[in-house]
Amino acid sequence: MRILYLGFRSGTSGYRSNAMKRLGHEVRIIDPTDFVPSLPGLATWCFWTGFAGVATIIQREVLKQIADDRYDVAWVDSGEYFSANLIRALHKNAARVVNYNHDDPFGRRDWTRFRHYRAAAKEYDLVAVVRTCNIEEAKQAGARKVLYVVRSADEVAHAARRLTADDVIRWSSEVTFVGTCMEERGAFMRTLVERGVPLSIYGRRWQRAKEWEVIRKAWRGPNLSGEEEYVRAVQCAKICLGLLSKENRDLITTRSLEIPAIGSLFLAERTSEHEMLYRDNEEAVFWTDAEDCADKCHALLADEKRIRKIAAAGHARALANGHFNENAISAILKEL
Numbered sequence: 001m002r003i004l005y006l007g008f009r010s011g012t013s014g015y016r017s018n019a020m021k022r023l024g025h026e027v028r029i030i031d032p033t034d035f036v037p038s039l040p041g042l043a044t045w046c047f048w049t050g051f052a053g054v055a056t057i058i059q060r061e062v063l064k065q066i067a068d069d070r071y072d073v074a075w076v077d078s079g080e081y082f083s084a085n086l087i088r089a090l091h092k093n094a095a096r097v098v099n100y101n102h103d104d105p106f107g108r109r110d111w112t113r114f115r116h117y118r119a120a121a122k123e124y125d126l127v128a129v130v131r132t133c134n135i136e137e138a139k140q141a142g143a144r145k146v147l148y149v150v151r152s153a154d155e156v157a158h159a160a161r162r163l164t165a166d167d168v169i170r171w172s173s174e175v176t177f178v179g180t181c182m183e184e185r186g187a188f189m190r191t192l193v194e195r196g197v198p199l200s201i202y203g204r205r206w207q208r209a210k211e212w213e214v215i216r217k218a219w220r221g222p223n224l225s226g227e228e229e230y231v232r233a234v235q236c237a238k239i240c241l242g243l244l245s246k247e248n249r250d251l252i253t254t255r256s257l258e259i260p261a262i263g264s265l266f267l268a269e270r271t272s273e274h275e276m277l278y279r280d281n282e283e284a285v286f287w288t289d290a291e292d293c294a295d296k297c298h299a300l301l302a303d304e305k306r307i308r309k310i311a312a313a314g315h316a317r318a319l320a321n322g323h324f325n326e327n328a329i330s331a332i333l334k335e336l
Contacts, residue, residue, distance in 0.1 A: 002072050003025050003027045003028070003071060003072065003074075004028050004030070004066065004073070004074040005017045005028065005075050006032065006062065006074065006077065007032075007075070007077025008031055008077070009031045012154075012254065015154040015227075015325055016077060016100070016152075016325050017077075018156070019154065019326045020075075022155075022326060023326055023329065023330065028069075028071075030065055032058045032082070034061075035057055036057070036058070037057075047112075049112065050112045050115035051081055054081070055082065055116055058082065058086070066093050070093060071093055071095070073094055073098060074093065074094035074098070076100070078100075079101055079114070079120065080116055080117050081116070082116060082120060084120040084123050087120040098127075098128065098332060099117070099126070099128065100149075100332065101114075101117065101129060102130045104134065104248045104249050105118060105134070106133075106141075107247065107249050108247060109248055110248075121143040122143060124143065124144070125144065125336060126144075126146075126335060127143040127145070127146050127147070128146075128148075129149075130149060130151045131148075133249060134148075135148055147331075149328050149332065150323045151252060151253070151256070152254075152257060152324050152325045152328045153323065154227075154258075155324045155325065155326055157231070159231075159261070160231070160235050160263045161232060163236065167232050168236060170232075170236075171236035171237075172237075173200040173233075173238070174197075174198035174200070174237070174301060175197055175198060175200065175237065175240075175241065175267075175297050175301075176199075177200070177202070177243065178202045178234065179203045179255070180204045180205055180223075181204065181206040181208060182247070185209070186206075186209030187290070188243065189215045189218065190211035190214045191291060192297070193214055193215050193218055195294035197297045198301070199218040200237070201215065201218045201219045202220055202223070202224055204223055234264050235263060235264060238301065239267050239297060239301070239307065240255075240264045242267065242268025242269065243268075251271040252273045252274055255268075256277060257318065260283070260284065261315070261319075261324070263311060265300070265307050265311040266278065266284040267284070267286075267293065268286055268287070269288075270286035270287060270288055271286075277317070278314055281310070282310065283314040284310065285310065
């Protein structure tokens, strides 16, 4: 297929466009951030106003770029940058127009950010969502056809690396969490630190946590630089934590797929979707609160043979489940 891909070149969006190429599709990427002026404070403005004024600029530039080109599919990744007018116009250039969004565009946290997405939902031939609660919400927004897909790891980006001795020295840890600080996470991490869990935290905004003075000794730096550092940090950890975003109505996250795919032990909050993905205490380990998580960290660290056994079983289950980008993309394109 000839695919017009409207989305970021980097991050999980970049993983999806790369997966399309691996599947043999001809992919043209147009990154909306190429057309956003570099002005101080503009990113904050876009987030809190839902790209007021900026979406008009992006619409003009995207239509100028594609002109009279024809595509089998226009794939819009996420969609907060793109107005309903632009999505409507894309039907002149593409036989089908699809949206894939792995955020929660109908949730309270990012309601303003995704105002263009919701307004444009009725213009897509297919809207793919990753939360079951979004299925009916997308239909209520006017979506013609809605497909639920499980979030994905990437076959290439989230494969284990061949580690050097320097990698092991730099990245080895007992219990690791990679992610941004959110309101409920500071108290959770404080409990782990106070309970003596040997914790390593990577991510942004942890200095803003009320609990910073307690958890600062566990913080090992801000966001990791790309998938190479991320994979090595996960791969060299004995245990990797899976925390959810309450405001984003998470029952799983991409970490739920990535960590077992890389091959590390996944220690995560107990949810119905986690329990569908992995057998508790066999392929992953689930906790109910911070105290329970701390207990399970200590129990696991006292039995490294058990850590290796669960990690290996979780990796095998992740491969068997098949929740990877190539499979997800193929299912979405087939549904079209």
